[in-house]
Amino acid sequence: MSVRFYDGRTAHPHEAEASLDGDMLTIRADGREIGWRLPDLTVQIEADQARVSSRREPDARLVLPVGDWNPLIGDRLADRLKSRRRSEVWLVGGLTAAAAGVVAFVFIGVPALAGPLARATPADMELRLGSNLDAQVSAAFPRCDDPRGQAILNDLGDRIATRADTPFDIRVRAVEAPMANALALPGGPILITDDLIRDARTPDELAAVISHEVAHIEKRHVMQAVWRDLGIGMLLDLVVGGGTGAGQQAVILAGQASDLSYSRDAELEADAGGQALLHAAGLSSRGMAPFFERMARAEGDAGQLGAAAEFMNTHPDSRRRGQAARAAERPGESALSAADWETVKATCSAGSDSPVERLKRRLRLGDDPALTDQGDQVGPDREGRGRP
Helix, strand or coil: CCCEEEEECCCEEEEEEEEEEECCEEEEEECCCEEEEEHHEEEEEEEEEEEECHHHHHHHHHEEHHHHHHHCCCCCCHHHHHHHHHHHHHHHHHHHHHHHHHHHHHHHHHHHHHHHHHHCHHHHHHHHHHHHHHHHHHHCCCCCCHHHHHHHHHHHHHHHHHHCCCCCEEEEEEECCCCCCCCCCCCEEEEHHHHHHHHHHHHHHHHHHHHHHHHHHCCCCCHHHHHHHHHHHHHHHHCCCCCCCCHHHHHHHCCCHHCCCHHHHHHHHHHCCCCCHHHCCCCCCCCCCHHHHHHHHHHHHHHHHHHHHHHHHHCCCCHHHHHHHHHHHCEEECCCHHHHHHHHHHHCCCCCCCHHHHHHCCCCCCHHHHHHHHHHHCCCCCCCCCCC
8 A cells, every 4th residue: 555654854745655464554655664563653633644752753754544454454454443442441540549548548547547657656856856846835825924924834834734644744834825725835825815714614624624634644645646746747748749848737737727627536535534634633623514504605696706716627416425524523622712713803904905916916016116017027926726
């Protein structure tokens, strides 16, 4: 069969003969013979012309009428194309299954592995990680100034943590932050925000929050959350390519209050564990249920929802938690004396400042006109969320 052949080196067409023998297309032009394997062929149909080339010689091409190409190739190329399409379908199916496996590992495998990894983490490693995360969080949430209130809070944390089965030194401190919440960090630090101290109605409510956070540390929930974020970040690096910083970003986010979240089971375990710690210390556990019940009421009250939004965003089903806490509560000694309670309430001046004054203090706006004029450029650049 006479065809036109372009060798890819010149634009001049060569008169050639083409024949098909088995899976080999043979082209004879200018006294030489070229063989192209059928699986390597690609065909483009333009108008009434078929342009045939080989992946092994992409610059060369064979041009002949479609009416000549179809009888020459018969059903062989069609069979090859069908086989190729089947391979592509299998490839797409395999990639889809792999993607589903990755998603399942992220949402099922990583959380399942986070618990055993947290329990196996050496204490000194958790201490070093906690120190690093504490420095990050402290940059956004500064310590409140009053040393007397800080000492009372820390002593209360020591009393509650005495019976906790943990190698870590529990350290409680009050901080200034734009939400009513509390959070525990790896290795023992517990941060109580000034808004939570202001909103707590009794010392027993505050003690319930602290005991809840101590239980998170005791059960290694904090380290579990860090491993979960770290594992997802490393997996993202693997999927989207190294050098993206996804893994490093997960570690950084793990140090922010909004990312140390726990599962519902972990929250319920910390509730029960916190009450048990209060009972062991001889303290009343009657402060936990009112706290959750108030949050549950706020869900249905548009006027109060804003104040509780940070808590509700990560602590679903407050009503259920309140009922469980109410069923397990026991009487006991008050967590603080009246005088100590007043001192703690004033630790961050939360009880006397107006909302405007608290906002100015958080943004470090004072009497300095230079700072005041630049108020829109000063202060934390993101809001975190804690997890009492």
